[in-house]
Amino acid sequence: MTRHPSHLSSGTASPRAAAMPHHQTRPRHDAMNRHATRPHAMNSTHLAFKTALTIALLLAASLAPEAAASPSRSLAHATPLRLEPAASPSPTLARATPLRLEPATADDLRAAAVVVSRLPSTAPVGGPVNFTWPIDQASDDLVARPAPHSAASTGHARTVDPAALRSGVTLAISSPGAFFKLSPAAREIRVTTPDGRTLRPGAGLNPVGPADDLAFTLDRDLGTGKFLLRAEADAPVRLDILERDSDLVLLIQAARDVVFVGDSLRVEARLLHRGRPVAAEQQSARLVDPDGRALTRRLTAQADGSYRVDLPVQAPAQAEPDARLWTIEVELAATIADRPVRRSATTAVAVSVPTARLTGLAHVDHHRDGLRAELELEVASDSRYAVTAVLHGRNRDGQLQPIAVGQSAAPLTPGRRHLTLAFAAATIAASGMRGPFELHDLRLVDQGRMFVLHRQARALVDRSDH
Amino acid sequence: MPCTRTSIGLALALLVAPSPAQAAVTGVAFVHGTGKQTNALVDYWTAAMVDSVRLGLPNTTNYVVVNCDFEKYMWDPAAAGCLAGQLSSFIKAKKITDLLVITHSNGGNMLRWILSNPTYDSRYPAVISAIRWVDALAPSSLGTPLANAVVSGTTFEKSLGWLLGYKSEAVIMQQTENMAYYNANWLLGTAGRPALPRDLWAVVGTDVDSSPFDNDSWCGGYSLGVGLETTQWWLDSCSDGFLNCSSQGGAGHEWFHDIEYTYEQEPLSHAQSRRNCFYLDLFLREDVKP
Numbered sequence: 001m002t003r004h005p006s007h008l009s010s011g012t013a014s015p016r017a018a019a020m021p022h023h024q025t026r027p028r029h030d031a032m033n034r035h036a037t038r039p040h041a042m043n044s045t046h047l048a049f050k051t052a053l054t055i056a057l058l059l060a061a062s063l064a065p066e067a068a069a070s071p072s073r074s075l076a077h078a079t080p081l082r083l084e085p086a087a088s089p090s091p092t093l094a095r096a097t098p099l100r101l102e103p104a105t106a107d108d109l110r111a112a113a114v115v116v117s118r119l120p121s122t123a124p125v126g127g128p129v130n131f132t133w134p135i136d137q138a139s140d141d142l143v144a145r146p147a148p149h150s151a152a153s154t155g156h157a158r159t160v161d162p163a164a165l166r167s168g169v170t171l172a173i174s175s176p177g178a179f180f181k182l183s184p185a186a187r188e189i190r191v192t193t194p195d196g197r198t199l200r201p202g203a204g205l206n207p208v209g210p211a212d213d214l215a216f217t218l219d220r221d222l223g224t225g226k227f228l229l230r231a232e233a234d235a236p237v238r239l240d241i242l243e244r245d246s247d248l249v250l251l252i253q254a255a256r257d258v259v260f261v262g263d264s265l266r267v268e269a270r271l272l273h274r275g276r277p278v279a280a281e282q283q284s285a286r287l288v289d290p291d292g293r294a295l296t297r298r299l300t301a302q303a304d305g306s307y308r309v310d311l312p313v314q315a316p317a318q319a320e321p322d323a324r325l326w327t328i329e330v331e332l333a334a335t336i337a338d339r340p341v342r343r344s345a346t347t348a349v350a351v352s353v354p355t356a357r358l359t360g361l362a363h364v365d366h367h368r369d370g371l372r373a374e375l376e377l378e379v380a381s382d383s384r385y386a387v388t389a390v391l392h393g394r395n396r397d398g399q400l401q402p403i404a405v406g407q408s409a410a411p412l413t414p415g416r417r418h419l420t421l422a423f424a425a426a427t428i429a430a431s432g433m434r435g436p437f438e439l440h441d442l443r444l445v446d447q448g449r450m451f452v453l454h455r456q457a458r459a460l461v462d463r464s465d466h
Numbered sequence: 467m468p469c470t471r472t473s474i475g476l477a478l479a480l481l482v483a484p485s486p487a488q489a490a491v492t493g494v495a496f497v498h499g500t501g502k503q504t505n506a507l508v509d510y511w512t513a514a515m516v517d518s519v520r521l522g523l524p525n526t527t528n529y530v531v532v533n534c535d536f537e538k539y540m541w542d543p544a545a546a547g548c549l550a551g552q553l554s555s556f557i558k559a560k561k562i563t564d565l566l567v568i569t570h571s572n573g574g575n576m577l578r579w580i581l582s583n584p585t586y587d588s589r590y591p592a593v594i595s596a597i598r599w600v601d602a603l604a605p606s607s608l609g610t611p612l613a614n615a616v617v618s619g620t621t622f623e624k625s626l627g628w629l630l631g632y633k634s635e636a637v638i639m640q641q642t643e644n645m646a647y648y649n650a651n652w653l654l655g656t657a658g659r660p661a662l663p664r665d666l667w668a669v670v671g672t673d674v675d676s677s678p679f680d681n682d683s684w685c686g687g688y689s690l691g692v693g694l695e696t697t698q699w700w701l702d703s704c705s706d707g708f709l710n711c712s713s714q715g716g717a718g719h720e721w722f723h724d725i726e727y728t729y730e731q732e733p734l735s736h737a738q739s740r741r742n743c744f745y746l747d748l749f750l751r752e753d754v755k756p
Contacts, residue, residue: 123586124543124547124587129585129590130585131584131585131590131591141658143659146650146651146659148650149642149643149646151643157620159619179699183621184621208699209696212622238618238621240620257646257647257650257651258651323541325647386583386586405654405663407585441660443651447583447585452651
């Protein structure tokens with residue numbers, strides 16, 4: 001503790017001022033923007049000019065005429081919404097260029113029809129809000145089609161009951177020096193090695209630290225193979241086995257990170273030995289909903305060495321999907337070069353109910369005030385909905401470059417409705433970009449239910465005359 | 467929509483034309499990590515840390531220590547809604563025009579929710595416009611494998627309860643696969659995604675000293691670091707005992723890695739990156755200066 005008090009009493013003097021991480025320091029790594037430099041400390045003028053943030057709070061009733069009669073919540077789940085005639089553009093966009101969204105590709109998310117949700121909308125009460133901000137990113141900094149999460153595992157975990165633990169649970173150790181940990185219900189732990197030796201805590205089982213007397217590592221010279229774990233317990237015990245430096249890795253990935261309820265979700269798994277696919281003897285995938293209901297399927301081997309399964313995403317009649325994510329658990333077992341291998345990994349998927357969709361109709365108005373894109377929605381359930389998109393323009397070489405992010409949200413009732421993205425002329429002028437402008441990474445979300453409803457990489461091209 | 471045009475014009479007029487004589491009013495907000503706090507000044511940050519940092523302010527009373535329920539999902543009214551409310555009240559009461567936000571751990575995700583979803587709540591735009599930038603101390607931007615372990619049933623040393631708690635919504639949210647989904651769909655600022663409307667600068671903790679015989683282990687409270695050696699088994703070789711470095715630097719910009727600037731290149735464990743350890747408070751004090 002000798003240093004600590006001096007830190008506390010260091011007053012206003014700055015230690016090693018020359019080494020202080022300062023505002024002007026250019027960051028070494030940027031997660032999102034490799035061109036960024038930390039700006040000088042800002043004052044309010046900086047706030048305005050440096051970032052040119054444009055805020056438009058649409059507090060009045062610009063969309064009020066669209067807030068029609070309150071919706072019926074008595075409509076059953078999966079009741080298709082009656083289609084209304086296409087709505088006219090709002091008055092200010094009456095002379096705007098009518099456009100259609102680009103055709104969605106296989107990687108895009110787009111609902112074919114809307115469905116009424118029984119789930120209440122929980123978004124904060126508030127009026128329409130429109131918000132845009134410029135971004136200083138290169139086009140290749142942005143990935144409008146994000147790849148779903150890929151999970152990698154060099155270990156496995158499971159829960160074992162007391163009787164099984166008492167009679168012995170096999171530890172498939174494929175890498176020397178493995179770590180394992182048991183939950184506090186376990187006691188009197190001993191492990192039998194493949195050659196018959198018995199290990200106990202402190203005698204062959206190496207405690208990891210003083211704080212946890214149920215976490216151990218095996219000596220590296222014990223090698224690999226099937227070890228037998230025995231312990232006493234009065235309740236189920238969680239067992240984690242981690243082989244951090246193993247050359248056997250399980251990779252899993254779902255084809256999408258968002259699906260609509262009723263869709264099928266493809267999941268792929270690969271067991272890699274030094275980077276090459278190897279065959280598994282046992283394999284299973286479980287789709288687990290947020291309340292713990294699970295569907296288990298076997299994966300099937302593919303010609304490229306991977307394993308694949310299509311999981312139907314079905315919600316029970318009385319449990320509509322909500323904001324919580326569903327889990328996909330994959331477990332594989334194999335014997336590779338006489339080493340027993342067991343691996344488990346998880347990933348997640350969001351399950352949405354298509355409470356609204358973009359119809360594909362849009363009106364773009366580009367004039368002195370800037371560019372506005374009004375998007376038509378078909379709404380099935382009342383909620384707060386938001387659209388977000390990245391405006392792109394063309395640089396001097398005619399190449400597309402991002403200009404700004406726009407987001408617009410409003411509470412909407414069922415029917416044909418609109419949301420408008422507004423990009424100020426000053427923002428566009430500051431970027432130096434010209435038309436034809438495009439909207440990329442267009443998203444529609446139900447903010448009140450946390451449903452992602454539409455995601456389209458290249459969504460709208462303004463082909464009007466500039 | 468005439469209102470749209472009028473609002474944009476008004477907003478621009480308000481933001482673009484401050485009087486040259488009008489000085490910025492700088493304030494700092496401390497935003498805690500996972501947990502339901504009612505006295506984060508004492509229980510989470512310590513007065514020594516907060517008091518040291520706010521010495522950098524022209525008016526040292528322009529600070530707020532946020533207390534919210536960050537056991538909830540980030541979009542919950544008790545989480546980001548509470549945070550927006552406390553920041554809004556602070557901004558209004560102190561007439562703050564230049565707000566520095568210092569977050570720790572999951573507090574970075576809470577701020578990023580507001581910055582990424584400015585239309586979710588009509589209070590968000592005014593909060594965002596007041597922010598200079600966010601200093602995110604060890605933010606859990608890409609989640610942590612420890613959250614995965616806890617949610618699937620693994621239990622850790624009781625002294626890590628402040629970190630991992632029980633299977634709360636916040637722990638579920640900070641599983642790596644869940645954060646991957648949120649980063650791809652609801653949050654901005656990670657690789658491949660649009661930039662946030664305000665910059666987020668991450669301080670990355672790279673290691674843990676937890677030996678009782680090492681004086682450095684005691685900074686911030688020795689008991690808070692006990693057990694972090696076990697958790698390291700779930701983590702990369704570069705971690706602060708709770709988060710991989712890749713997670714801490716996974717959104718916004720990396721400001722610095724602890725050992726680049728801390729006293730005697732000491733690493734900041736996850737427990738220490740919210741305390742006045744190894745000059746961290748002094749770096750932040752410099753940073754809040756207008």
